[in-house]
């Protein structure tokens with residue numbers, strides 16, 4: 001968007017009333033003029049004028065208009081005008097022209113997408129893989145936070161890449177963002193299934209505005225888009241369900257058989273949801289654990305495009321909860337929802353993890369995978385192992401999980417059970433460790449996790465040899 005349609009502040013006292021307002025009265029409801037309320041008249045090209053007492057005479061309306069056409073050059077202005085209250089009666093009033101929330105989400109998602117494409121194109125080959133994903137996460141997060149702080153300084157943010165701020169739960173407006181959804185795919189040359197998610201949640205309204213960018217295919221989808229193209233009528237072809245390649249729902253093969261659908265693995269929740277919005281797939285079903293930032297923007301965009309969106313038990317998807325864990329969802333074409341949801345409910349009986357158990361499980365999973373990108377650790381997290389301090393910060397613990405030589409020998413987690421109460425989760429399992437050529441030792445592990453909010457605060461591990469003679 002050009003500088004001409006960027007936000008502009010006008011000091012009304014330096015822009016005194018003039019005869020132009022008399023003429024403006026005649027075109028007050030024309031496409032190129034909007035009143036921002038009180039005593040100002042704003043033009044599509046960003047100028048605002050004080051009209052004082054004329055305001056009442058002209059019966060100007062409070063402007064909530066979005067999508068005003070710019071008279072200057074015929075662009076779509078797509079902005080809402082709003083006033084900023086004057087700090088004191090004698091102070092000049094200011095009128096601020098704001099980009100509306102859906103346009104802002106679109107601009108930010110597109111901007112972060114461009115940044116990610118540039119970063120990826122410039123990355124040396126040795127940075128590809130997890131390192132590139134991490135750089136992309138950080139760069140896109142910084143870009144989005146900076147834009148939101150500049151454009152919406154009063155709003156709070158829930159980001160995958162930032163520490164959680166408990167104040168957001170009581171806030172009126174919260175942006176829920178995943179700066180780079182599908183970091184793994186982003187780090188792989190040629191992969192296109194990664195996305196940028198920017199969604200706005202408002203108290204009492206839920207998700208109101210959002211955008212999902214898929215930079216690798218040059219696409220940005222928004223809640224203000226025209227309704228999606230209709231899917232082909234049901235029964236004209238064999239439908240498809242997109243699923244996570246790494247964490248497909250345990251029940252999905254039974255469901256696919258029941259409804260006669262093909263399964264298509266794909267990375268990035270945003271890419272999967274947008275495949276449904278575009279009509280390339282008929283549903284996206286997930287049950288392998290997810291966070292609010294994974295689904296907020298895709299769900300808002302899909303809902304705006306007329307898609308059915310719900311938890312797998314049919315209950316509504318709710319956002320900005322104290323614990324941002326939202327483990328499952330279904331996004332599908334609305335006319336297929338009854339049949340698909342019936343098949344899903346027939347085949348889902350396994351309970352899903354609670355948020356805290358999911359966090360503990362992600363940690364234990366990383367012992368073997370050496371990928372800690374899904375492990376939620378507080379900045380000041382600490383770890384103790386049989387009385388010895390083995391970690392003094394979230395960064396240090398994550399680094400050890402991914403690069404520590406002691407973790408390289410871990411082979412398999414078995415007989416894993418969880419016990420949860422209050423903020424506490426205890427995991428008990430057997431761990432197979434390579435102890436020599438063709439030699440495996442098994443130890444018994446008990447790990448206590450303290451998880452007061454959206455990340456793990458501490459881990460206390462007890463590692464015991466199995467009693468001699470005990471065979472596993």
Ligand SMILES: [Mg+2]
Pocket residue numbers: 137160178179180181182183
């Ligand atoms: Mg991400």
